[in-house]
Amino acid sequence: xxxxxxxxxxxxxVNRMRAHFEKVSSSRFSLAVFERSHLEFGFHWHYxxxxxxxxxLNSSGQRLVGDGVADYGHVDLVLLGPNLPHSWHPVLNGEGxxxxxxxxxxxxxxxxxxxxxxxxxxxxxxAQLLQRSSRGLAFGHTQAGQxxxxxxxxxxxxxxxxxxxxxxxxLIELAEECDARVLSxxxxxxxxxxADQRKIDEICLYLKENYSEEIKFAExxxxxHMDQAALCRFFKRSTGRTMTEYVNELRVSxxxxxxxxxxxxxxxxxxxxxFGNYSNFNRQFKRVKGLGPRTLRQHFGLVSSQAS
Numbered sequence: 001x002x003x004x005x006x007x008x009x010x011x012x013x014v015n016r017m018r019a020h021f022e023k024v025s026s027s028r029f030s031l032a033v034f035e036r037s038h039l040e041f042g043f044h045w046h047y048x049x050x051x052x053x054x055x056x057l058n059s060s061g062q063r064l065v066g067d068g069v070a071d072y073g074h075v076d077l078v079l080l081g082p083n084l085p086h087s088w089h090p091v092l093n094g095e096g097x098x099x100x101x102x103x104x105x106x107x108x109x110x111x112x113x114x115x116x117x118x119x120x121x122x123x124x125x126x127a128q129l130l131q132r133s134s135r136g137l138a139f140g141h142t143q144a145g146q147x148x149x150x151x152x153x154x155x156x157x158x159x160x161x162x163x164x165x166x167x168x169x170x171l172i173e174l175a176e177e178c179d180a181r182v183l184s185x186x187x188x189x190x191x192x193x194x195a196d197q198r199k200i201d202e203i204c205l206y207l208k209e210n211y212s213e214e215i216k217f218a219e220x221x222x223x224x225h226m227d228q229a230a231l232c233r234f235f236k237r238s239t240g241r242t243m244t245e246y247v248n249e250l251r252v253s254x255x256x257x258x259x260x261x262x263x264x265x266x267x268x269x270x271x272x273x274x275f276g277n278y279s280n281f282n283r284q285f286k287r288v289k290g291l292g293p294r295t296l297r298q299h300f301g302l303v304s305s306q307a308s
Contacts, residue, residue, distance in 0.1 A: 066184025081134035136183030144177035
């Protein structure tokens with residue numbers, strides 16, 4: 001059950017949970033390239049006006065993009081449009097065990113090669129790719145994605161001019177890939193008011209940290225100073241889904257990691273991620289994944305069937 005945050009701590013909690021606008025460091029170069037390596041990434045829910053091509057290595061967990069929640073694995077490659085909130089939340093260490101998790105991130109504006117560059121006929125497919133990225137695109141499961149992942153790993157060490165040509169080559173490869181996965185049901189767009197943007201970010205982050213508990217909307221509405229019905233309408237209008245659907249997707253994603261990487265019983269996993277009974281766990285899991293939790297473990301799990 002969610003307990004209302006004591007008033008004395010409420011401001012600190014809101015500051016900690018707020019989705020942050022990320023200002024990309026300005027420089028004389030037209031794109032930003034950086035590499036981060038940590039034993040475990042922290043949950044950082046943020047957005048920015050730049051496109052982002054991100055490669056995540058040696059990590060697994062949950063990827064949140066817009067209103068979408070999905071599992072990611074050892075090699076995750078995504079292209080995100082401007083102002084699309086996103087974060088990676090590792091659940092378990094990657095396949096490399098204790099090896100650092102690595103993120104290689106390239107951020108750029110659409111006009112980084114000039115206002116009219118992507119209007120050229122030769123760049124039409126790339127322009128279409130960038131337009132489609134407004135909902136987020138995943139490529140790690142594709143052959144093109146694997147090839148691009150290889151060349152991106154060297155990008156931080158390249159000269160600025162070679163970084164530019166490498167990014168163009170990567171975008172062309174991805175533009176010709178037909179099997180990209182769309183990550184969000186809503187396009188990247190700012191809410192009308194900045195206050196609304198901050199509030200929906202805070203709500204999503206609160207649900208992300210508390211999905212394994214019983215969600216009581218009456219208490220949640222008090223926490224965010226909104227009428228319960230208005231809160232539910234606001235969330236649906238802003239994200240394209242109900243809070244219940246959003247929480248269930250978070251729970252199913254967490255359950256998937258436990259099913260694939262632990263020997264816990266299926267029933268125990270359902271309770272651990274927040275489902276009150278097995279029938280609802282099974283029903284929601286099938287709705288999100290297209291198959292039941294036991295079936296998923298039998299087909300893809302790393303543990304013996306005795307755990308089911």
